[in-house]
Amino acid sequence: MPFAADAVAAQQVQDRLKSLQQLVHEIEKKRIQSEQGINTLQKYAQDDKSGQSSQKLKSLYKTAISQAEQEEEVIRKALQKITEIRNIKNERRIQARIASNKESIRRGPWMKMLSSSAQTLPLYVSKIGEKPPPLCGAVPADPNYVAKIGDMVAALVKVSETNGENWILAEVVSYNHGTSKYEVDDILKEQNQKGRHILNRRQVIPLPLMRADPETDxxxxxxxxxxxxxxxxxxxxxxxxxxxxxxxxxxxxxxxxxxxxxxxxxxxxxxxxxxxxxxxxxxxxxxxxx
The missing domain is CATH 2.30.30.140 (SH3 type barrels.)
Known part of the structure; x- marks a missing residue:
């Protein structure tokens, strides 16, 4: 069955990649239209120095704004497809781990993967008047939020009797709503039961799910x-x-x-x-x- 699941996941990724390719071409078309609209607006504004044709200028402004909004909409659709691809791959990784079908990864490659994961974390792009959602940058999770299986978290675990507790990078394995406790794996000991911990909610901090843009938020x-x-x-x-x-x-x-x-x-x-x-x-x- 793991091969069947891999095939399904691969097909889902391919479907979204095809959609993404179409969206990329559409973005380019919208970008060209938007640039042409802005150029037309700028040229008309320069030629009409007397300001007598204000109605025409308003019409060109509306057209340029509409074209920019259309370009933005297509870009957001493309970003959504990228997010879906990431989610599919992550879900398959979790299933493989549960099935004990994952190779042990050495520390060096893990560090590179963690760095890549941070760099490719989705960027939140706010619309006018929108506020960044929970788990965007420094915005904390909602009080009742429960991290999902496979999510990265900071977990407070006992290192040893002498060294006490440390906050470590961990991955959520499960959450028990009855006891309000998480089961998490030390990120470097994902295949090792000694790296697994049962923790209260106060000992687990969900990591950001999106990056914040310093220029807009x-x-x-x-x-x-x-x-x-x-x-x-x-x-x-x-x-x-x-x-x-x-x-x-x-x-x-x-x-x-x-x-x-x-x-x-x-x-x-x-x-x-x-x-x-x-x-x-x-x-x-x-x-x-x-």
Whole structure:
């Protein structure tokens, strides 16, 4: 049956790729139309310096706006297809893991995958008057939100009797609504039962599902001087840090200063961490039930 499931998933991806290809061609057509509309508007505005033909100018403005909105609509459809492809592949990965059909991945490739995952996290593009939704950038999840199977989370787990608890990068395996407890896997020990933990909801923080655009939604990012939990580079552990600089563009990362007593200032030199791996600071619980 796993082969049948793989075939179905592959066909679903191919169907969406075909649709995406058509949308890309449509985007190009809409872009050309939009550019032509803007050029016509600019030329007319320059030639009509007296401003006597205001009605014609208004008509050209309306046409240019309509063409831009049509282009935006097609782009959003294309982005939706990309999201659907990501979801299909992730769902198949989860099914393969459940069926114990997944190869063990070494630390190096995992680090590259985590970096790629952060870079390709969907970008939230707001419309006029819209507010960024929960789990977009720094916007927290709703109080009753439950992370889905396969979602990445920060999980507070007991490392050892001497080292106490640490926030680690983990993946949701299941959630028990009766006990309000998560079952999560340490991201580096996905095939190892020793890397599995049972945790209360307060010990699990969902990671952002979308990136925020600093140019359109700066309020959805942690501001300079904010205390956060950041994934320390080349590790799978979250540590307390101070935001030195928020991302200037949607392609950039946070500049964080990690708490470190070995430095005179109490913080490390700047490190760069992707939006996906920067979350609100949360104190450790007194004891873990994992």
């Amino acid at each position: 700066p309020q959805a990012l942690f501001s300079q001087g904010t205390l956060v939990l950041g994934l320390f580079p080349q590790t799978t552990c979250f540590y307390k840090a101070l935001v030195n600089k928020p991302p200037p563009t949607h392609m950039d990362e946070y500049e964080l200063l990690f708490e470190d007593s070995t430095y005179p200032e109490g913080y490390s030199p700047p490190h760069y961490v992707a939006q996906r791996y920067v979350i609100a600071f949360k104190q450790k619980t007194k004891q873990s039930t994992s």
